[in-house]
Amino acid sequence: MGKFEELLHKQGYLVFDGPMGTELERRGYDVNDALWSAKFLKEDPDAIRQIHYDYFKAGADVVTCASYQASIPGFLKAGYTKEEAKSLIVKSLDLVKEARDAWWEAEGKASGRPYPLVAGDIGPYGAYLADGSEYTGSYDLTDDAYRDFHLERMKLLKAAGADVFAVETCPKLAEAKACASMLEELGADYWVSFSFRSTDQISDGTRIEEIAKTLTKEAYPHLQALGVNCTPPEYVMGLIRNYKSLTDLPVVVYPNSGEIYDGLTKTWHGAPDGLSFEDRLPGWILAGADAVGGCCRTRPEDIQKAAELLKDRSAGIS
Numbered sequence: 512m513g514k515f516e517e518l519l520h521k522q523g524y525l526v527f528d529g530p531m532g533t534e535l536e537r538r539g540y541d542v543n544d545a546l547w548s549a550k551f552l553k554e555d556p557d558a559i560r561q562i563h564y565d566y567f568k569a570g571a572d573v574v575t576c577a578s579y580q581a582s583i584p585g586f587l588k589a590g591y592t593k594e595e596a597k598s599l600i601v602k603s604l605d606l607v608k609e610a611r612d613a614w615w616e617a618e619g620k621a622s623g624r625p626y627p628l629v630a631g632d633i634g635p636y637g638a639y640l641a642d643g644s645e646y647t648g649s650y651d652l653t654d655d656a657y658r659d660f661h662l663e664r665m666k667l668l669k670a671a672g673a674d675v676f677a678v679e680t681c682p683k684l685a686e687a688k689a690c691a692s693m694l695e696e697l698g699a700d701y702w703v704s705f706s707f708r709s710t711d712q713i714s715d716g717t718r719i720e721e722i723a724k725t726l727t728k729e730a731y732p733h734l735q736a737l738g739v740n741c742t743p744p745e746y747v748m749g750l751i752r753n754y755k756s757l758t759d760l761p762v763v764v765y766p767n768s769g770e771i772y773d774g775l776t777k778t779w780h781g782a783p784d785g786l787s788f789e790d791r792l793p794g795w796i797l798a799g800a801d802a803v804g805g806c807c808r809t810r811p812e813d814i815q816k817a818a819e820l821l822k823d824r825s826a827g828i829s
Contacts, residue, residue, distance in 0.1 A: 513700040514628055515675045515735045518572060519761060519801060522625060524821040527765050527804025528566035528574040529814050531559065537810070538562075545641040546589055549581035552599045556606055563610035567619065569811040570818025571804070572627050574611070575677045576603040576668070579634035580641075583663055600664055604631060604671035631668030631676045633701075635686055636660055645741070646706050648682030648715025657689035665690075669699050676701035680741040680806075682714035684722060691731045702736035702763055710749030719750070723757035738763030741806045744791050745769070745784065751798040764795055765804035768813070779808060788813050796820050 512520070519525050532548040535558060544550050551559055559577050566574050581603050586596030607629045611619075615626065636652060637644030639660070644650055652660070665676065676699055678690045687703050694701045703726055705713040712718055728734055737760050739750045744766040754762045769782030769791075788809055795803060796817075803817045 513675070513733070513735065515573070515700050515702070518625055518628065519735075522572070523825045525572045525763075525802035526570050526814060526818045526821060527763065527802050528563075528569075528571040529765075529805035529809040529811060530807050531562060531575075531577050531579070533807045534562050534810065535559075546585060547580040547638075547641070548577050549579070549585070549599070549603070550589075552577060552581060552602050552606070556602065559603075560606045560610050563607045564614050565811045566814055567611060567614040567627060569815040570624075571814055572625065573630055573675070573802070573804075574607055574627060575630040575632040575679075576607040576673070577632070578603040578664065578668060579632045579679070580638050581632075581664070582634070582639050582660065584660060585639045597663075597667055600667045601671045604629065604668050604673055608672060628674040629672070631665070631671075631673035633661060633665065633676055633678045633690060635679075635681050635683070637682055638680065645680045645682050646708075646714050648686075648713070650683075652686070654685075654689050654692075657686055658693060661690055662693050665693055665697060665699070669697055673699070675699075675735065677704065678702070679704040680706050682706050684713070684715075684717045684725060687722075687726065691726065691734060695731055695733055698733065700733045700735050702738060702761075703734065704738040704740040704763060704765070705742075707739050707742045707746055707750060710746050711753055719753050720757060723754065726760075727758070728760060734760065736761040736763045736801065738765070738802070740765045740804075742766045743769060744782070744786075744788060747791070748794055748798055751795060751800050755799055761801035762799065763802040763804075764800045765802075765806050765809075767806045768808035770808050789816050792817055792820055796824050 583596045
């Protein structure tokens with residue numbers, strides 16, 4: 512039993528962290544760059560470390576490193592050398608481990624909470640394109656091309672000490688399968704989380720039934736969970752129910768806040784239905800989500816609320 516499965520079995524739930532990019536933006540950092548949050552691995556690693564720390568403090572059991580956009584091709588395109596690219600990818604994992612150690616010594620050890628996990632973050636090829644393709648899947652690569660893009664980053668993060676991997680915001684089943692196969696070769700535990708365009712279709716139109724039929728524990732023994740992230744929160748209740756009816760794997764959900772971005776005014780506005788992330792959390796937990804966290808525009812306060820509600824469910828408090 513791997514660390515992820517063991518902690519989920521012991522505690523009965525897992526709390527995931529929230530976003531890095533939009534949290535940096537909220538704190539005054541300019542993330543308008545093809546490298547997005549990954550550029551701060553070089554420019555301001557302390558800012559990344561502090562956000563990781565704040566998520567541990569808020570109650571996160573699993574915190575992902577800032578490698579979502581930190582691919583070797585991405586760094587090369589931005590003018591870094593290959594050695595610099597590799598070093599920054601390793602640094603992404605080192606920063607989250609440093610934050611964990613600092614939090615554990617300061618308060619975690621005395622809190623009674625379990626020792627949290629650090630995850631290597633594997634963003635899709637579409638994130639490297641920096642054109643929104645992680646929400647459309649409008650690219651087609653061969654398995655060899657996916658391997659060329661993803662494998663070295665995976666090897667670096669595993670060697671740096673990742674407890675588990677997040678294959679996330681995945682818009683294509685073909686890419687998810689390729690990543691799963693590589694992580695199986697490495698003997699690394701992982702979950703796969705998709706971006707969805709409805710309650711039963713991922714971003715490229717593949718139906719959730721096909722996802723559940725293909726990504727099974729029998730076919731991929733190191734697969735720990737399936738889920739949804741970087742997706743409008745109004746889809747999540749239906750997605751939990753669909754996943755639960757189709758797979759025995761744990762279900763992880765960490766959607767966006769629901770706010771809408773206006774590209775003309777460059778401002779964020781509230782969710783169209785008026786419901787906040789916090790308003791929706793109880794329903795997801797009652798529906799049986801095994802792990803809950805947040806994606807774009809959620810905050811450490813949202814993670815703290817998820818942790819409180821999940822703890823209450825585990826304790827049998829309605």
